[in-house]
Amino acid sequence: MTHPLASRFPSRAALALCLGLLAVGLETAFAADATLPPKSEINPAAGTGATFHPPPESEIPKNEFGKMIKLGRDIMLDTPQYAGKYVGNTLSCVNCHTDAGRMAGSAPLWAAYVNYPAYRSKNKKVNTFEERIQGCFRFSQNGKAPPLGSKTLVALQSYSYWLAKGLPTDEKVAGRGYPDLAAPALPPNYARGKAVYEARCAVCHTASGAGRYVDGKTVFPPLWGDKSFNWGAGMGSYKNAAKFIYANMPYGQSYSLTPQQAWDVAYFMDAHERPQDPRWKGSVAATRAAFHDSKFSLYGETINGKVLGDIGPPKNH
Known part of the structure; x- marks a missing residue:
């Protein structure tokens, strides 16, 4: 990788x-x-028990939905370039969610997506997945939350949804978080x-x-x-x-x-x-x-x- x-x-x-x-x-x-795990397994997924593999990028649909998925991926990889008006530092999403949010054991997007909506003690309410992403912009990106329904949030949600293809909802999927x-x-x-x-x-x-x-x-x-x-x-x-x-x-x-x-x-x-x-x-x-x-x-x-x-x-x- x-x-x-x-x-x-x-x-x-x-x-x-x-x-x-x-x-x-x-x-x-x-x-x-x-x-320590064998060198052939030196990545965050080692020891998590993760068996799920998100679809390869080659399977992104070649249509309007696919364009939104690709935008979400691009925002992950270079957040200041693709969502700059909501960013207040020089970090990108990929800095905490490695391999463009695909890697198990590195807070993968697919494992998070299937567990929302969910209650968060951080803001003491049930959050949608979009609201959870808003928090990332506000805190980790030291910026401001993109409005609900904005192109930025729709793109990130579309990308996460596509990565989670085939996963059941409301399950603590192996490989989630760190x-x-x-x-x-x-x-x-x-x-x-x-x-x-x-x-x-x-x-x-x-x-x-x-x-x-x-x-x-x-x-x-x-x-x-x-x-x-x-x-x-x-x-x-x-x-x-x-x-x-x-x-x-x-x-x-x-x-x-x-x-x-x-x-x-x-x-x-x-x-x-x-x-x-x-x-x-x-x-x-x-x-x-x-x-x-x-x-x-x-x-x-x-x-x-x-x-x-x-x-x-x-x-x-």
Whole structure:
């Protein structure tokens, strides 16, 4: 499987360099831990029990519906280009839903689609699938929600519907979300996480966490700072981030980190400032009490002498 953004950029030199560097040490990592899956199965789906395979792109209908499916796929792959007016950072959907939303164990769209409408504790109401996608734009994309029935939401829903062809509804399909991750043996730690980040992550995401760009296009996304997801995003929970990282990162090296390393580096990533939660209640304390009352959220916590989230009201919302 190629990198989900590779075909979208005219220059691949930076991408090739990063992937080459990531491959260094892979043999050692697998030789050292016999519990890891075989190298032939190094992808997020390993160990999820997933048996469903979405249809290949060659089967997209050659009609008006097919055009909408393709638009949904394109939005997944390059959200700033195809849905830019709703995006407030440089991330694309594919950064959290790899292989254009097809990969089991990487929050695949087909597994999510068949489980909506559903109640969400995040906004305390039953959400349609379109409303769930609206949340992604508002939080993960740090943007604004496309209107219900808009071309953007219709395209993403059409693509998800098509990927889920043949799946029954209202079932917890194997491969949904990110694989479960055992609790860490030690409490997640900033210093250990920093060491993991510098050794395994910075080559792609840079030491500053700002991501890498080629010709103005995002090759590897920013993990914190103004161009990343905001405090309301799912990745703002370092538990969610740890599950994603363990199964999906470094890219192409699924499960090469230990669970402890995944927890530690997720903690380190989330211990950095990012855009304000758009549900801002006027103060960090009030916003944490309303939306971040969890041991897995660092919003409002003091890290390195700074209260995270203490950056004032949200911008551009």
